[in-house]
Amino acid sequence: MMHMQDQAILVKGLQKSFKQLHVLNGVDFEVKRGSIFALLGSNGAGKTTIVRILTTLLKQDGGTAAVNGFDVVAEPDHVRQSISLTGQSVAVDEILTGRENLIMIGRLRHLKNSRQIADELLHRFGLADAADRRVSTYSGGMRRRLDIAMSLIGTPQLIFLDEPTTGLDPEARLEVWKTIKELANSGTTVLLTTQYLEEAEQLADRIAILHEGKIIANGTLEELKKLFPPAKVEYVEKQPTLEEIFLAIIGKKAVK
Amino acid sequence: METVNNHFFSDVGVMLGRSMRHIARSMDTIITVTIMPIAFMLLFVYVFGGAIQTGTDSYVNYLLPGILLIAISSGISYTAYRLFMDMQSGVFERFHSMPIARSAPLWGHVLTSLVSNAISVLVIILVALIMGFRSWAGPGSWLAVAGILALFTLALTWIAVIAGLSATSVDGAGAFSYPLIFLPFISSAFVPTESMPPVVRAFAENQPVTSIVEAIRSLLEGQPVGNEIWVALAWCFVIMIIAYLFAMRVYKRKAA
Numbered sequence: 001m002m003h004m005q006d007q008a009i010l011v012k013g014l015q016k017s018f019k020q021l022h023v024l025n026g027v028d029f030e031v032k033r034g035s036i037f038a039l040l041g042s043n044g045a046g047k048t049t050i051v052r053i054l055t056t057l058l059k060q061d062g063g064t065a066a067v068n069g070f071d072v073v074a075e076p077d078h079v080r081q082s083i084s085l086t087g088q089s090v091a092v093d094e095i096l097t098g099r100e101n102l103i104m105i106g107r108l109r110h111l112k113n114s115r116q117i118a119d120e121l122l123h124r125f126g127l128a129d130a131a132d133r134r135v136s137t138y139s140g141g142m143r144r145r146l147d148i149a150m151s152l153i154g155t156p157q158l159i160f161l162d163e164p165t166t167g168l169d170p171e172a173r174l175e176v177w178k179t180i181k182e183l184a185n186s187g188t189t190v191l192l193t194t195q196y197l198e199e200a201e202q203l204a205d206r207i208a209i210l211h212e213g214k215i216i217a218n219g220t221l222e223e224l225k226k227l228f229p230p231a232k233v234e235y236v237e238k239q240p241t242l243e244e245i246f247l248a249i250i251g252k253k254a255v256k
Numbered sequence: 257m258e259t260v261n262n263h264f265f266s267d268v269g270v271m272l273g274r275s276m277r278h279i280a281r282s283m284d285t286i287i288t289v290t291i292m293p294i295a296f297m298l299l300f301v302y303v304f305g306g307a308i309q310t311g312t313d314s315y316v317n318y319l320l321p322g323i324l325l326i327a328i329s330s331g332i333s334y335t336a337y338r339l340f341m342d343m344q345s346g347v348f349e350r351f352h353s354m355p356i357a358r359s360a361p362l363w364g365h366v367l368t369s370l371v372s373n374a375i376s377v378l379v380i381i382l383v384a385l386i387m388g389f390r391s392w393a394g395p396g397s398w399l400a401v402a403g404i405l406a407l408f409t410l411a412l413t414w415i416a417v418i419a420g421l422s423a424t425s426v427d428g429a430g431a432f433s434y435p436l437i438f439l440p441f442i443s444s445a446f447v448p449t450e451s452m453p454p455v456v457r458a459f460a461e462n463q464p465v466t467s468i469v470e471a472i473r474s475l476l477e478g479q480p481v482g483n484e485i486w487v488a489l490a491w492c493f494v495i496m497i498i499a500y501l502f503a504m505r506v507y508k509r510k511a512a
Binding site for chain 2: 055056057077080081083084085087088089090091092093094095096100104105107108109110134150
């Protein structure tokens with residue numbers, strides 16, 4: 001089917017409640033293969049719930065979700081084979097070294113050349129010098145980079161990044177943005193959740209805004225800009241100004 | 257599906273390798289686990305021992321089995337702790353979104369518990385030898401002792417798994433082990449039950465620790481074991497199976 005081929009994610013009428021709380025009230029969206037798709041929403045909007053359903057960690061109450069053509073409920077093993085999750089909390093092993101973390105994931109993905117893949121990723125993510133240090137000595141940005149590097153092992157077609165820059169300082173955020181852009185350039189589909197407007201603006205091909213369990217807007221940045229009153233756009237522009245000042249002072253340039 | 261099941265043992269192997277590295281890099285956990293029982297052993301042998309009438313020549317011989325059980329009871333609290341940390345840190349979430357055997361991360365922790373408790377039991381036996389412990393047991397009896405201790409460790413480890421999975425704080429994850437550490441004191445581990453008041457004595461004679469202690473004691477003394485060993489084994493099996501079933505239920509609920 002043509003449809004299956006271009007859709008990395010197809011979500012229809014997704015529903016999820018936790019006891020009395022309706023977190024998702026019929027969520028629909030599609031993600032094209034090879035694109036960066038951002039789910040934008042405030043805390044508690046349901047972004048993580050969507051990611052957890054799509055990565056087979058949680059079962060929905062209603063609706064359907066297909067990832068790389070596989071239904072998340074009927075064929076979870078096929079879904080897991082074709083994705084990687086970089087969750088909200090950094091999922092690296094603090095007591096192991098960076099290299100050991102990467103090799104461990106390679107072994108769990110049953111790859112023959114885990115050691116070589118680990119070496120390549122350490123270089124690519126600028127962690128070669130810290131490779132044999134315990135992760136507990138890494139900075140926040142380094143941990144997140146290692147976390148993302150671990151998700152690339154086994155070259156999954158689709159990567160979920162759940163708030164990848166929350167809790168990072170602006171410098172580290174820029175490092176992570178650069179990594180994500182490179183990822184997309186190599187053809188991997190990325191679903192990104194974020195509460196930072198600028199992050200979606202910088203990275204995403206399409207942005208969906210999740211509010212009270214529903215997608216209330218979905219389009220390219222240009223399309224969304226037309227939808228919103230100018231006042232809101234001005235507010236968005238104020239934030240990077242402060243960030244630019246900060247970065248100028250410490251001598252770094254924002255990613256363009 | 258097939259591929260996932262075929263990799264169960266290799267996945268568990270990777271998990272075991274991971275947590276053995278944790279133990280090797282934080283030897284303090286094993287030291288903490290062994291020091292308290294060794295302190296008890298010194299205290300009871302050299303301070304209280306003179307006043308305790310057990311009807312045997314060597315008090316070290318009499319009390320070693322109980323000390324070993326105390327060591328295991330406190331050792332398994334680290335299993336709960338490690339499990340809790342994995343749940344908190346998002347490491348489990350990463351594992352569960354990967355195409356690996358569902359229960360591999362859990363079995364990794366259970367095997368680690370067996371290995372680390374075996375290490376601390378060996379250390380304590382060595383200290384006991386220095387303190388004058390002697391055994392007349394043949395290889396078969398030693399094997400039986402090892403088997404009982406392994407079963408006891410497994411039974412308590414599955415209780416620790418329940419605690420580690422359902423705790424909401426680090427302290428909570430470890431607190432369940434306190435009553436377990438206390439149980440040997442109200443048994444025949446340190447003093448013969450005949451000296452206790454009737455109610456306490458009835459409890460002491462019918463709780464699991466007494467039968468386990470007496471079975472191990474008879475085996476180490478090279479004496480014929482009576483019914484105790486079957487009662488001991490029955491206790492271990494029943495606790496293990498019930499705790500295992502509960503733990504698996506909690507695990508399935510927590511890990512979708």
